[in-house]
Amino acid sequence: MKYLLVKTRLLTVTVVGVGVLVLPAPANAAATADLTESVSTAALAKPGVERSGAAPVVETTRQVSGTWAFGSTTVPLSAAAHGTPQSSLFVAHKVDGRWVTALSGSTDFVDLVGRAPAGLVSDSERKLFTENQVNAQEIPADTGLSLPWPTGVAWYMGGGPHGNSAAVPPFSSIDFNGGDGRVLSAGPGKVYKSCVRNGSGLVKVVHPNGYSTTYYHMTDLTTLADGADVQVGTYLGKTGNGLPCGGSSSGAHVHFSLLHGDSHIGVGGRTIGGWTFTEGDTPYRGQAEHDGRRVRPGGRLVNYGATTPPGPPPVLPTSTVDAGQNAAVNLREGPGSRYRVVGQVTSGTVVRVTCSARGSRVRGIRGSTTLWDKLDSGQWISDGFVVGPPAPACPR
Numbered sequence: 001m002k003y004l005l006v007k008t009r010l011l012t013v014t015v016v017g018v019g020v021l022v023l024p025a026p027a028n029a030a031a032t033a034d035l036t037e038s039v040s041t042a043a044l045a046k047p048g049v050e051r052s053g054a055a056p057v058v059e060t061t062r063q064v065s066g067t068w069a070f071g072s073t074t075v076p077l078s079a080a081a082h083g084t085p086q087s088s089l090f091v092a093h094k095v096d097g098r099w100v101t102a103l104s105g106s107t108d109f110v111d112l113v114g115r116a117p118a119g120l121v122s123d124s125e126r127k128l129f130t131e132n133q134v135n136a137q138e139i140p141a142d143t144g145l146s147l148p149w150p151t152g153v154a155w156y157m158g159g160g161p162h163g164n165s166a167a168v169p170p171f172s173s174i175d176f177n178g179g180d181g182r183v184l185s186a187g188p189g190k191v192y193k194s195c196v197r198n199g200s201g202l203v204k205v206v207h208p209n210g211y212s213t214t215y216y217h218m219t220d221l222t223t224l225a226d227g228a229d230v231q232v233g234t235y236l237g238k239t240g241n242g243l244p245c246g247g248s249s250s251g252a253h254v255h256f257s258l259l260h261g262d263s264h265i266g267v268g269g270r271t272i273g274g275w276t277f278t279e280g281d282t283p284y285r286g287q288a289e290h291d292g293r294r295v296r297p298g299g300r301l302v303n304y305g306a307t308t309p310p311g312p313p314p315v316l317p318t319s320t321v322d323a324g325q326n327a328a329v330n331l332r333e334g335p336g337s338r339y340r341v342v343g344q345v346t347s348g349t350v351v352r353v354t355c356s357a358r359g360s361r362v363r364g365i366r367g368s369t370t371l372w373d374k375l376d377s378g379q380w381i382s383d384g385f386v387v388g389p390p391a392p393a394c395p396r
Helices: 035-045 107-115 123-135
Strands: 003-008 011-016 019-024 030-032 057-064 068-075 086-095 098-103 142-145 154-162 173-177 182-184 189-197 200-206 211-216 228-230 235-238 254-260 275-278 287-290 293-295 300-302 318-321 329-332 341-345 350-364 367-375 380-382
Touching: 035 057, 035 068, 035 086, 035 098, 057 189, 068 189, 086 107, 086 189, 086 200, 098 107, 107 123, 123 189, 123 200, 142 211, 200 235, 287 300, 350 380
Parallel strands: none
Antiparallel strands: 003 011, 011 019, 030 098, 057 068, 068 086, 086 098, 154 173, 154 300, 173 254, 182 235, 189 200, 189 228, 200 211, 211 254, 275 287, 287 293, 318 350, 329 341, 329 380, 350 367, 367 380
16 A cells, blocks of 8 residues: 655645545644744744743753654743743644644644654643643633642732733732642643743643643742643642743742633632632732632632532432322422422322421321422422432421
8 A cells, every 4th residue: 555645835635545634734833944933933923922022932842753843832021020921832743844833722732732643742641632622612610720739728819810911911810828838739630841940940730621720930840741640739849939931029929820721811700729719900909709708918818629510410319109099199389288289290100309308297108207208390299109219308
């Protein structure tokens, strides 16, 4: 069998036998003869990137056959900016002597990752990047994430919601400090480091639920390799004043940022670690609220941990109505004969009981009973005519 590879500009057509497989290159990918130039061009073209005048930092961590590359690119901040440098993962493929590059957070990236050889991107990374991209289309306000320190421990919210570059929206970032200074992953996913210099760096965790989180200014960074699995509470680094890719900092802290896919997203109205954050009219203000308690910048937040996104309601076991010698059994508004009749059921009707409560006495098929069952419809029936597993007591 012969294989013919035909490439025209950014279009790759592979002919296998008589079958034709068309593999279009990413529409928005950058393509140049030099890898660093291709990645830098893509990084500077990304929406929302603040240009400081410094060239993007391109860090290639994996290569295969000289035609595939994977790594990160980071656009340094100006010395006056308080924020997180804009960083993205990249995958690049050399086609006809030109590098085609796509950045994380885009469908182009997921598409190119899907074509990459096994030695460049692992199967678990392909799965994570796809899940993150798909789930980023509709992300819940409750992020399902923890705050970046141990559960049950209080840290200071030194700076309320502010932009990734201070006053520039969206207000995606919050400054935290306290405890033993150990910064932990806010959720499960994979960890990636960029701009690692002098013991500091920018750490990003890509989560499968459509969010990503970044952690800046830290020292004593995790030694985990890029692409390693992390869970809620995995150690990432310690609070500090590190500026490996520009910016400014005063007082050891972690600059924690929330991203939607790979784009910064405001924390206002979103729940992290049990606290729902509200943005202020100006950066560094706002507040956090939990169970009616409100905390402003300078106050302490107890980390209530990651929340589990709501799943489908539990499936209730079925029971069967046995009317005995009666033609039908009454359904009532409440647990007792004094409540209004709202319907009837006959023998053999299948019902689902949510809970049981005591009410007026009724003689059923097994004798008299004061137990009444509340159905999933909200109606009540005497347990004397219900055959099935016992139900839990209804809350008072």
